Amino acid sequence: MEKSTRYGQIQEDLKKKIQQGSYEVGDLLPSENELCAAYHVTRTTARKALQELQNEGYITRQHGKGSIVSERRNTLGLLTVRGFSETVGHEVRNVMISKPSIHDWSRDFSFSPSEKEVVSKCIHFSRLRCVGTTPVMLEESWLAADCVPSFMEQEFVDGSFFKTLSKRYMIEITGSEQEIRAVRADENVGILLHVAAKSPVLYIAVRYTTSLPGYYVYSKLYCNTDKYPIGNVYSSPK
Amino acid sequence: MEKSTRYGQIQEDLKKKIQQGSYEVGDLLPSENELCAAYHVTRTTARKALQELQNEGYITRQHGKGSIVSERRNTLGLLTVRGFSETVGHEVRNVMISKPSIHDWSRDFSFSPSEKEVVSKCIHFSRLRCVGTTPVMLEESWLAADCVPSFMEQEFVDGSFFKTLSKRYMIEITGSEQEIRAVRADENVGILLHVAAKSPVLYIAVRYTTSLPGYYVYSKLYCNTDKYPIGNVYSSPK
DNA sequence: TAGTGGTCTAGACCACTGG
DNA sequence: CAGTGGTCTAGACCACTAG
Numbered sequence: 001m002e003k004s005t006r007y008g009q010i011q012e013d014l015k016k017k018i019q020q021g022s023y024e025v026g027d028l029l030p031s032e033n034e035l036c037a038a039y040h041v042t043r044t045t046a047r048k049a050l051q052e053l054q055n056e057g058y059i060t061r062q063h064g065k066g067s068i069v070s071e072r073r074n075t076l077g078l079l080t081v082r083g084f085s086e087t088v089g090h091e092v093r094n095v096m097i098s099k100p101s102i103h104d105w106s107r108d109f110s111f112s113p114s115e116k117e118v119v120s121k122c123i124h125f126s127r128l129r130c131v132g133t134t135p136v137m138l139e140e141s142w143l144a145a146d147c148v149p150s151f152m153e154q155e156f157v158d159g160s161f162f163k164t165l166s167k168r169y170m171i172e173i174t175g176s177e178q179e180i181r182a183v184r185a186d187e188n189v190g191i192l193l194h195v196a197a198k199s200p201v202l203y204i205a206v207r208y209t210t211s212l213p214g215y216y217v218y219s220k221l222y223c224n225t226d227k228y229p230i231g232n233v234y235s236s237p238k
Numbered sequence: 239m240e241k242s243t244r245y246g247q248i249q250e251d252l253k254k255k256i257q258q259g260s261y262e263v264g265d266l267l268p269s270e271n272e273l274c275a276a277y278h279v280t281r282t283t284a285r286k287a288l289q290e291l292q293n294e295g296y297i298t299r300q301h302g303k304g305s306i307v308s309e310r311r312n313t314l315g316l317l318t319v320r321g322f323s324e325t326v327g328h329e330v331r332n333v334m335i336s337k338p339s340i341h342d343w344s345r346d347f348s349f350s351p352s353e354k355e356v357v358s359k360c361i362h363f364s365r366l367r368c369v370g371t372t373p374v375m376l377e378e379s380w381l382a383a384d385c386v387p388s389f390m391e392q393e394f395v396d397g398s399f400f401k402t403l404s405k406r407y408m409i410e411i412t413g414s415e416q417e418i419r420a421v422r423a424d425e426n427v428g429i430l431l432h433v434a435a436k437s438p439v440l441y442i443a444v445r446y447t448t449s450l451p452g453y454y455v456y457s458k459l460y461c462n463t464d465k466y467p468i469g470n471v472y473s474s475p476k
Numbered sequence: 477t478a479g480t481g482g483t484c485t486a487g488a489c490c491a492c493t494g495g
Numbered sequence: 496c497a498g499t500g501g502t503c504t505a506g507a508c509c510a511c512t513a514g
Binding site for chain 3: 496498499500501502505506508509510511513514
């Protein structure tokens, strides 16, 4: 199963070492320059290998630090969900279901808030995303209150939450992790999404990473996939 | 919303033109060299812009041809499902439920077979993927029979379908498109996945593109996400 | 401050596509 | 065949991280 490209060989080498346990979760892989020396390639090639490993979810990379071996969650396969706003070709409307309000972190969630976050209260809000007049997605979001002062006193910038984080608080979304399940709609979700209670809906738990270390945004998405499935067009060089 | 990088600006420029209809579905975007000249950048930079557009699903790229504007399906968001075999940290077993056999293309499917394919019969088989003793995924696959002679007379190479395509027929999987839904398990699926009939399961329709133009592999996946959700760890530079 | 990853230049050779 | 995207070299400057 030798890859025919140099970067492919480096990629497979590193992957094997991760799988065999030569690198533990949290460890740093060799830096780009070290890989250049070890494999006698230029940075472009070493870099490409690391980027592919990142795309496959084996590592995350951090500017100024290095390539960090990722935790492998209890999940099947790998996939990527991008922002709802990246969807094109649809008329999307957002309806605020419950305005931002302060709560405690009472969480039955796939991801645990970090130590930094639990000392703060959290802000919660939920929105309904509609294509035309059809509700397609209910999104609940949580974030720690301490990094976003007077969040609740102001409207969102252009109605966009992410744009608000960026423009008003200089917080950028840098990535995400998610878990997807098929679940039964509870009564509330069913009413909002216009489906019968207990019918199947797609559930996505997301943790967005931000430009602030240790600061995350959490979301739960419930999707009615009858009319609009979650989908993509993607092709990856193998 | 100006991007601070050159490739980001080019990327946004092209995206806007696609969204505004300056390029129709199927059109070719400017080639890498043309972008180099137009924006006074090197190929590395022009290339990066096109690669990001590809990752976002706006275009597909074809060696020797160019960057082709993608059809925007009736889907929400964008996501990527990678091969089941890329999952790590699990003991995966595959059980052949129905061995490869010849059929007509009778299709109630998200993707239509291409003209090349309908003139041929198709091969169908289905497999159950288990983690330990827990069935987690039922996979049905279809492919045109004419490109894989004596497919049914031989066992899979290492038990792997993709490896068989690669080693025996020199056909490589180059990418995929998919649609995800939450549906009710029918009786058969329920029995195989050890869930009650009509309980929610994740349904994924996949079309794999191959190194043979116009030749695809189609799959339907049914996943029991109770114990093992579909998930990932991903971070994209924004 | 030294080392890291992020971006970018200016070339090169190759395999693939289409006319 | 000319043009395309895929890979790769050998440099450069920058912003970020951590000691």
